[in-house]
Amino acid sequence: MAKELKKVDAVIVGTGWAGGITAAELTKKGYKVVSLERGKEQSREDFIGAKDELKYSIRYDMMQDLSKDTVTTRTSMDETARPVRNNSHARIGNDMGGASVHWNGVSLRWLPYDFEIRSKTIERYGESKIPENCTIQDWGITYDELEPYYDKFEKTAGVSGEVNPLGHKRSDGYPNPPLKTTPSIELFKKAATNLGYHPYRLPAANMSQQYTNPDGETINACMYCAFCEEYGCDFGAKGDPIVTVLETAKKTGNFEIRNESTVTEVIHDGTKAIGLKYIDNITGQEFIQPADIVVLAGFVFTNNKLLLKSKIGKPYNPETGEGIIGKNFTGHFSNISTYIGARGFFNDEKWNLSMGTGALGATVDDFSGDNMDHTDLDFLHGYEIRYYHLGQRPIDNNHVPEGTPAWGKEYKEKNLFYHNRNLIIRAKTGFLPNRYTYLDLDPTYKDELGDPLIRATVHYEEQDIKRAQHGVERCKEIMTEMGADIVDLIDVPDDVKFDHKFYTNHFLGGAIMGKDPATSAVNTYSQMWDMENLFVLGGSSFPHNSNHDPTETIGAFAYRASEGMITYLEGDGGLLVEAKQTSNA
Numbered sequence: 101m102a103k104e105l106k107k108v109d110a111v112i113v114g115t116g117w118a119g120g121i122t123a124a125e126l127t128k129k130g131y132k133v134v135s136l137e138r139g140k141e142q143s144r145e146d147f148i149g150a151k152d153e154l155k156y157s158i159r160y161d162m163m164q165d166l167s168k169d170t171v172t173t174r175t176s177m178d179e180t181a182r183p184v185r186n187n188s189h190a191r192i193g194n195d196m197g198g199a200s201v202h203w204n205g206v207s208l209r210w211l212p213y214d215f216e217i218r219s220k221t222i223e224r225y226g227e228s229k230i231p232e233n234c235t236i237q238d239w240g241i242t243y244d245e246l247e248p249y250y251d252k253f254e255k256t257a258g259v260s261g262e263v264n265p266l267g268h269k270r271s272d273g274y275p276n277p278p279l280k281t282t283p284s285i286e287l288f289k290k291a292a293t294n295l296g297y298h299p300y301r302l303p304a305a306n307m308s309q310q311y312t313n314p315d316g317e318t319i320n321a322c323m324y325c326a327f328c329e330e331y332g333c334d335f336g337a338k339g340d341p342i343v344t345v346l347e348t349a350k351k352t353g354n355f356e357i358r359n360e361s362t363v364t365e366v367i368h369d370g371t372k373a374i375g376l377k378y379i380d381n382i383t384g385q386e387f388i389q390p391a392d393i394v395v396l397a398g399f400v401f402t403n404n405k406l407l408l409k410s411k412i413g414k415p416y417n418p419e420t421g422e423g424i425i426g427k428n429f430t431g432h433f434s435n436i437s438t439y440i441g442a443r444g445f446f447n448d449e450k451w452n453l454s455m456g457t458g459a460l461g462a463t464v465d466d467f468s469g470d471n472m473d474h475t476d477l478d479f480l481h482g483y484e485i486r487y488y489h490l491g492q493r494p495i496d497n498n499h500v501p502e503g504t505p506a507w508g509k510e511y512k513e514k515n516l517f518y519h520n521r522n523l524i525i526r527a528k529t530g531f532l533p534n535r536y537t538y539l540d541l542d543p544t545y546k547d548e549l550g551d552p553l554i555r556a557t558v559h560y561e562e563q564d565i566k567r568a569q570h571g572v573e574r575c576k577e578i579m580t581e582m583g584a585d586i587v588d589l590i591d592v593p594d595d596v597k598f599d600h601k602f603y604t605n606h607f608l609g610g611a612i613m614g615k616d617p618a619t620s621a622v623n624t625y626s627q628m629w630d631m632e633n634l635f636v637l638g639g640s641s642f643p644h645n646s647n648h649d650p651t652e653t654i655g656a657f658a659y660r661a662s663e664g665m666i667t668y669l670e671g672d673g674g675l676l677v678e679a680k681q682t683s684n685a
């Protein structure tokens with residue numbers, strides 16, 4: 101039987117950016133907080149000397165063990181879903197700090213268009229522009245309202261960047277100047293400028309200089325070591341929860357992290373959350389941690405799984421379009437929105453591609469969101485065109501032009517020749533939500549504790565394919581302008597289907613945000629409409645996917661939610677936002 105523990109002010113699932121920011125903000129105000137983290141404890145010292153590509157990028161040592169718990173996937177409702185067991189197909193964070201530790205650090209704000217996507221689309225093009233099955237909806241908040249929280253996140257994470265020439269209102273510049281530039285970044289920028297576009301440096305949570313954030317945490321200058329994406333930073337030079345918010349929370353004396361603690365259920369009485377049930381992974385003992393406020397920040401799959409298992413909110417039904425939990429699942433799915441683009445091979449140019457950082461590069465926003473006129477286009481939203489100077493690691497760097505034999509003398513010659521002579525630019529697109537792409541509980545497969553796995557049904561609509569194809573064409577255009585001798589396209593066929601591989605962990609939706617409880621699970625403070633002391637944080641609250649990466653927006657909403665929680669705890673409870681009926685479909 102589960103042992104009930106002493107009540108605290110707040111209990112949180114997960115210690116990534118979403119959970120970490122909440123822990124820091126509440127403990128700074130004097131509230132007692134317990135964070136439950138299923139993975140092991142880790143610190144910067146654990147990453148020293150960890151430049152082991154086999155361990156981290158091939159065996160995915162920092163990621164969730166998919167033999168114990170995973171997601172099942174299918175492409176339509178009449179298929180039986182199958183479990184994803186290969187980490188290269190779903191890179192989900194697992195230990196203290198979550199994926200927010202082994203992230204790259206690309207720190208982009210979303211566009212004003214994103215938060216009012218439905219009304220701005222109707223205003224500019226009319227309602228008939230929205231495809232039949234497309235379930236975009238406004239978020240109930242504007243960019244201007246979210247802006248102060250973006251600024252807070254950038255200052256906490258120490259973002260290095262320069263102002264986007266096509267960007268929107270900012271209350272302040274970036275806290276750090278951009279990272280060093282490189283000849284290949286300059287080549288990309290020059291080509292994009294020649295074509296009339298507006299390139300700018302990718303904002304990075306890799307420090308361009310040593311920096312002390314407003315909470316007093318010092319983040320060191322980046323060494324351009326190239327072991328950033330999928331690795332913890334041994335230099336303490338990446339803005340992550342371990343070197344920032346978790347440290348801040350610990351210093352207050354009001355914070356406890358319980359590692360190796362897997363949360364299995366939200367305990368509630370139908371109207372209010374009572375606490376979280378969890379299992380100690382080492383002893384197998386079950387506990388209930390009661391709290392005044394319960395926060396789900398366990399990433400998209402865990403958040404949805406806990407809500408569905410605990411029977412909170414109405415599950416989404418794609419046949420009727422009714423219900424919420426599981427609705428509008430989106431992401432950057434690799435074969436349509438992430439790894440597409442153009443790879444150029446250069447015969448007379450050579451670069452040092454071995455150095456780099458997770459977010460070193462430049463990008464173009466001319467085609468993002470609604471920045472281009474969609475009147476004559478058969479898709480909504482857009483794509484970002486990005487050149488990354490990630491740093492090529494030894495095992496992963498084996499690119500040869502298409503048509504080269506996969507082995508033998510010619511392969512070896514070309515592999516060596518092009519080692520430092522190939523560059524890739526990518527189109528990152530916003531895969532939009534549709535009626536038939538959603539999450540629910542799998543009726544067949546269970547996790548190691550006997551609970552159903554979460555199931556993702558993923559269906560691409562025609563507009564997602566058209567948008568992606570448009571993006572690949574722009575990549576080809578820029579790569580040609582850069583002077584590549586051979587341009588190979590990583591293209592999107594007309595009949596492309598979800599290939600059961602996510603690759604990124606930019607998953608969003610399921611417990612989506614809005615003004616109207618009929619079409620959303622949480623309000624803009626991430627507070628559940630149905631259960632006022634339950635807050636659901638992270639990408640699960642995003643009603644759609646932008647072409648920009650999600651984490652800065654996750655961080656901004658975590659700051660806003662924390663503010664709401666403090667108001668809730670200081671006052672007499674109740675909903676923080678008045679519910680409104682909207683015309684969102």
Ligand SMILES: Cc1cc2nc3c(=O)[nH]c(=O)nc-3n(C[C@H](O)[C@H](O)[C@H](O)COP(=O)(O)OP(=O)(O)OC[C@H]3O[C@@H](n4cnc5c(N)ncnc54)[C@H](O)[C@@H]3O)c2cc1C
Pocket residue numbers: 113114115116117118119136137138139191192193194195196197198199200201202203204205206207208329330361362363364397398399400402458459604605606637638639649650651652654
């Ligand atoms: C390799 C990689 C590179 C990335 N690069 C970028 C980038 O450059 N820019 C960007 O914007 N985004 C990037 N992302 C995405 C980014 O990492 C996530 O958006 C971000 O970390 C989400 O923060 P979070 O707090 O919601 O979740 P997480 O950081 O994943 O934290 C969730 C935590 O909850 C814990 N947890 C889950 N379930 C349970 C449970 N049942 N019980 C207890 N604990 C639980 C997990 O162990 C984890 O620690 C990247 C992701 C990966 C994998």
Ligand code: SF4
Pocket residue numbers: 305306307321322323324325326327328329331332333334335336337338456457458
């Ligand atoms: S590239 Fe910079 S931020 Fe990334 S792991 Fe290396 S030193 Fe750290």
